[in-house]
Amino acid sequence: IEKNAGAEVEEQFQQAVNAREPNPTTVSDFVFLPAAVIKEKGERSPVEKEKVLMVDAALFAIREIMEEYPEAILYGQDVGRRLGGVFREAATLAEQFGDHRVFNTAIQEAYIIGSAVGLSAVGVKPIVEVQFADYIYPALNQLISEVSKSCYLSCGKFPVQTVIRVPVGAYGGGGPYHSGCVETTLLSIKGIKIVYPSNAADMKGLMKAAFLDPNPVIMLEHKGLYWSKVPGTENAKTIEPDRDYVIPLGKGKVIEQATEEKLNNGETVCVITYGMGVYWAKAAAKNFLGQIEIVDLRTLFPLDEELIFSTVKKHGKCLVLTEEQQNNSFAEALAGRIAKECFQQLDAPVEVLGALNLPAVPMNILLEKAMLPDAEKVSAVVKSLLEY
Secondary structure (H helix, E strand, O other), X not given: OHHHHHHHHHHXXXXXXXXXXXXXXXXXXXXXXXXXXXXXXXXXXXXXXXXXXXXXXXXXXXXXXXXHOOOEEEEEOOOOOOOOOOOOOOOOHHHHHOOOOEEEOOOOHHHHHHHHHHHHHOOOEEEEEOOOHHXXXXXXXXXXXXXXXXXXXXXOOOOOOOEEEEEEOOOXXXXXXXXXXXXXXXXXXXXXXXXOOOOHHHHHHHHHHHHHOOOOEEEEEEHHHHOOOOOOOHHHOEEOOOOOOEOOOOOOEEEEOOOHHHHHOOOOEEEEEOOOHHHHHHHHHOOOOOOEEEEEOOEEEOOOHHHHHHHHHHHOOEEEEEEEEOOOOHHHHHHHHHHHHOHHHOOOOOEEEEEOOOOOOOOOHHHHHHHOOOHHHHHHHHHHHHOO
């Protein structure tokens, strides 16, 4: 065995030594394989359906996926038969599909995410869950060293096809270990797609597209929107889309438009946001009727730069709104790109509003509120932009 193994290694080594040098123009090939979903399809708001909670839209999407794809499995902490997820986001799935396809794991995030690499390599399509965003840090080694690099280093032979669900965000006094936002950390890892839905219809359509994508996709799901219990988030409940509804990753959406009259008078501002920021922006827009246009990014990578830049150029004034701590955030990086790309059309500096730059979200609800953006804080920034 040792002799045969040595001979095989020597043969492969000589092949590598004798191989031609690669063409430098191919250096960016195989970061991702081509996406399976490239346009929105299916019925978003069928007349016969009722409104559903965002958490249920995710549950229904995964149920339909597992019915159609026997290679799909779901696992993570507490998603199995006894509890069905701490947010009931996997309720009844183990009963329907069996403990071999829906099961609990140990409290070991590195294993949860790392095991998806091997499973994907043998044809299984794992949907895994990290219980809270704050718990993802033990898995960073697997995300960086294996999940993000596999497709690139194997020239597309071993992409890691997995969906990683991560509940995020602060509400209701979750405290320093259950309230985190981690998009900036994850976006620093190249080779992973990041999705961030803000309502039930987008949740279902993006979840289906994420599963069909041949690349690793992280679904950031704001737990404050799961049940629409936070005042002002009732619109996170939507009509449940049809079974075949999908949204291509990388496509944002204008969810509130300014009026032509205000636009022509130069009295408008656009707000670029996602997640809970959508609802802070919509609440603030009530104070500036017809003057605010809101873009919901829906996907943070790939990013719909075409929609972002065209919207900013149309209005000339822009606020990038995030729940993350503001300094050195994705939002600040995006503001810089907007400022560079739209410089000649800007009528004011690009503003950014995020949470206070604290190391953790306080458990006390009053302190939590003081840390986070809200409609009042958004309104103050919008007012200053309009007056610029």
